[in-house]
Amino acid sequence: MLIITIKQGKEKSLLSGDPLIYLSAVERVDGKPQERSKQGATALVQTSSRQFLARAAYNAKSQVAARVWTLREDEPVDHAMIKRRVQTAVQLRADGLRDADPQALFPLIDGDRDGLPGLLVHSYGGPQGYLVCQFNAAGVDLWKVAVVQALLKATGCPNVYEYCDPLLRKGEGLPLTRRVLAGEEPPQRLMVRQDGRLVPMDIRTGFTYPR
Known part of the structure; x- marks a missing residue:
C-alpha cells in the first residue's frame, strides 16, 4: 500500500x-x-x-x-464502502427525489458531503429517467464500476450517463470522456426546468439551446 x-x-x-x-x-x-x-x-x-x-x-x-x-483506521476502502455510501446518499434524498419535478435536474450525490469526493450525480425524469454522473477526481474515477452498480441498485434507474467537466478532469490528469455507463443515452434535447421555467438542454453536455 x-x-x-x-x-x-x-x-x-x-x-x-x-x-x-x-x-x-x-x-x-x-x-x-x-x-x-x-x-x-x-x-x-x-x-x-x-x-x-x-x-x-x-x-x-x-x-x-x-x-x-x-479518518477511521478500521474502515477499508473497498466495493462495500462505495456501495454503502452511495446507498446512504440516495436514501438521504429519497423523499426529495420522489417529490421532485421530473423535468428538473435533481442533485442526488454531492461529493465530499456524501463521503464520495469528486462525485456528482443528478437525476432527471424520475425512476425510469436518467442519472447524470460527474467523476471529477481520480479516486471515484477508479471506482466508477462500483459506483454505477450501486446507483443502479439504490435508485432502480436503468440509465446512467457520464458527463465530463473538462476543466476539473484536466486538473486531475484524467481523460475527457462522455459516454453511456448503463442503459440508454439521453436524447440530445430535453426540456429542463431552471429557475422556474423550462429551457431546452442537452444534459449530456450541459449545453442550453437558444430559445
Whole structure:
C-alpha cells in the first residue's frame, strides 16, 4: 500500500475536517512505482511521527495530492464502502427525489458531503429517467464500476450517463470522456426546468439551446 507522510503541522487541517491534502503538505510518498503512478490508488496517510491520519485516494498528477476517504483506521476502502455510501446518499434524498419535478435536474450525490469526493450525480425524469454522473477526481474515477452498480441498485434507474467537466478532469490528469455507463443515452434535447421555467438542454453536455 502507498503511504503518504504529511509534513509536521500540516495535519491540523485534515484533523479539522478538510478532505483535501495538497501537494505542498506532503513530506514524502512511499510505495511501489506502479502504485504511485496509479491515479486514485488508496493510500494510508500518516503524520511525520507515523501516526495514522486517514485513508485517501492518491493522485500524483494533481495539485490535490490526495482526497480523504475515511479518518477511521478500521474502515477499508473497498466495493462495500462505495456501495454503502452511495446507498446512504440516495436514501438521504429519497423523499426529495420522489417529490421532485421530473423535468428538473435533481442533485442526488454531492461529493465530499456524501463521503464520495469528486462525485456528482443528478437525476432527471424520475425512476425510469436518467442519472447524470460527474467523476471529477481520480479516486471515484477508479471506482466508477462500483459506483454505477450501486446507483443502479439504490435508485432502480436503468440509465446512467457520464458527463465530463473538462476543466476539473484536466486538473486531475484524467481523460475527457462522455459516454453511456448503463442503459440508454439521453436524447440530445430535453426540456429542463431552471429557475422556474423550462429551457431546452442537452444534459449530456450541459449545453442550453437558444430559445
